[in-house]
Amino acid sequence: MGTMLARTIRVRRRPAGPDGLLRVRESLALLKSGPSPWLGPTEGGPVAFERLQAVGRSLGVARLLVSTDGEDPPLDVWCGPGSSRAMRPLPATGRPIPASRRFYCRSGILALPLRGVDGVSGELRLVARSERHCWSEDQIQGGLELAQWLAETRGRFEARRRAFENSDFSRAVLDSVSGDVAVLDATGRLVATNDSWTAAATSRNPVVKGACGACLLDAMTLAAEPRARLAAAIDTVLRDQVPSPVLEFSWDDWSSRRWCEVRVQPLGRQAGGAVLTYQDVTARKRVEGNAQRHLHEVAHLSTVSDVGELAAAVAHELNQPLTAVLSNAQAARRILAGASPCLDDVREILDDIIEQDKRAGEVIQRIRRILKKEEFDWLPVDLNAIVADVFGLLDNQAALGGVKLVSTLEPQLPRVRGDRVQLQQVVLNLVLNAIHAAASHPAGAPVVSIVSSRSGTAVRLAVADSGPGIPAKNMPRIFDPFFTTRSDGLGVGLSISRSIIQVHGGQLTAGNRASGGAEFAVMLPGEGLPT
Numbered sequence: 001m002g003t004m005l006a007r008t009i010r011v012r013r014r015p016a017g018p019d020g021l022l023r024v025r026e027s028l029a030l031l032k033s034g035p036s037p038w039l040g041p042t043e044g045g046p047v048a049f050e051r052l053q054a055v056g057r058s059l060g061v062a063r064l065l066v067s068t069d070g071e072d073p074p075l076d077v078w079c080g081p082g083s084s085r086a087m088r089p090l091p092a093t094g095r096p097i098p099a100s101r102r103f104y105c106r107s108g109i110l111a112l113p114l115r116g117v118d119g120v121s122g123e124l125r126l127v128a129r130s131e132r133h134c135w136s137e138d139q140i141q142g143g144l145e146l147a148q149w150l151a152e153t154r155g156r157f158e159a160r161r162r163a164f165e166n167s168d169f170s171r172a173v174l175d176s177v178s179g180d181v182a183v184l185d186a187t188g189r190l191v192a193t194n195d196s197w198t199a200a201a202t203s204r205n206p207v208v209k210g211a212c213g214a215c216l217l218d219a220m221t222l223a224a225e226p227r228a229r230l231a232a233a234i235d236t237v238l239r240d241q242v243p244s245p246v247l248e249f250s251w252d253d254w255s256s257r258r259w260c261e262v263r264v265q266p267l268g269r270q271a272g273g274a275v276l277t278y279q280d281v282t283a284r285k286r287v288e289g290n291a292q293r294h295l296h297e298v299a300h301l302s303t304v305s306d307v308g309e310l311a312a313a314v315a316h317e318l319n320q321p322l323t324a325v326l327s328n329a330q331a332a333r334r335i336l337a338g339a340s341p342c343l344d345d346v347r348e349i350l351d352d353i354i355e356q357d358k359r360a361g362e363v364i365q366r367i368r369r370i371l372k373k374e375e376f377d378w379l380p381v382d383l384n385a386i387v388a389d390v391f392g393l394l395d396n397q398a399a400l401g402g403v404k405l406v407s408t409l410e411p412q413l414p415r416v417r418g419d420r421v422q423l424q425q426v427v428l429n430l431v432l433n434a435i436h437a438a439a440s441h442p443a444g445a446p447v448v449s450i451v452s453s454r455s456g457t458a459v460r461l462a463v464a465d466s467g468p469g470i471p472a473k474n475m476p477r478i479f480d481p482f483f484t485t486r487s488d489g490l491g492v493g494l495s496i497s498r499s500i501i502q503v504h505g506g507q508l509t510a511g512n513r514a515s516g517g518a519e520f521a522v523m524l525p526g527e528g529l530p531t
Contacts, residue, residue: 024142027058038157052077059142062129068122108133112143114151179279180208186272206251208278233264237274241266259285328353380415390427401439403446410452414526418504429493430463430520437467459526464519469512478510
């Protein structure tokens, strides 16, 4: 923006006419009541142009020229007949108008700054009908009032244009994001959504609900518990402006179950707000579910294989109560065959038979609990109860190998969420391996210990043996599939066990103890205290 003036001329003011400024202000009032002169031809620009001409005529000028700092072409308004000077093109460059000066004039041209709240944004040039024109007080004051109004309307126009540009940019960003996206203000009301959200808002989706202006929590149809979790996450983000963890929900569609992930991020502006992103993860969940079912099948088969190794121990454990039952029954028959049988002795024998029968039944029940093929289900599991079942099954196997089983269990151990069959297979495999390692090492008394404990919010289960430990060369491969140091082993137990623990969100590690022997440690996220 510049002015055509090369030097400053002192304005020769004429006295104001009695009605001059009044007519100028009347035409200005009409201009202000109509559309903005900065609008396009289809939005009222011609009407504003005509009213600008009327203002120019009331000012008694031949031409109005309005230029701005932007890229828009200047407004060139002819108001009536003028001199040859008024008809010549005005130079676009020249010395700019300083913010401290009100106006400049030269050769019948009065240059006035468009000064708004953000400074000078352009200039208004009034071109007189004669190069020797002397500007009156009314013309100068009317020109200043016109320049002020043009500056104000230009500021509003630029602000609206920037808002539209920002809106278009925001819309493009929202539509480019994968998933259904909604922007919330500081009160939790929807202020913007992408097309994907708008399309899904009319479906059965319980999260993606509502249009702009609606309260999201009031519009959604989630069940009470997941709705409370999402409400807490949104409240935290709006209050603290920190991202929330990813939330996962599931809901029933017309014919199937669907899963979704919801992320809530702070909007990152002074007024607050949040961005909520809904992502359908049904396909991924179904793949994960199939993988879980396959792992469940593998774990069960591995358990059956491990229990097959215990055939001799199970037979020995069952043989003792069955032999006692047979001996007691034969003794009772001999007593009853006598001339005067002692019924008290018979009762004592019968009580012993019942006791031995219960003992045999407990052995069978332990095996059934281990081998029972339950449906895959993700439930709270008590690891201490699993350890008790496994120790009860392997106690005789360990005794045959001269190995002592020792357990130290945390009484109030938190439960872990997972599949009981799979976690049972991990404990069975680790303890069975430890028994083999301890029995193969003749030095000292063979011992296998298992310790359950808390580690922060997690649960730790450590299985240690008094065996020779893990050779350093084998440590990197200890969890590889089909790697084994036993002549009768398949090498899949530890690999399956690690996969199971990873699926449950935990870790399975191996190492050697300073006192000798190996230790395998399981870390799983805890869920709550056992009931």
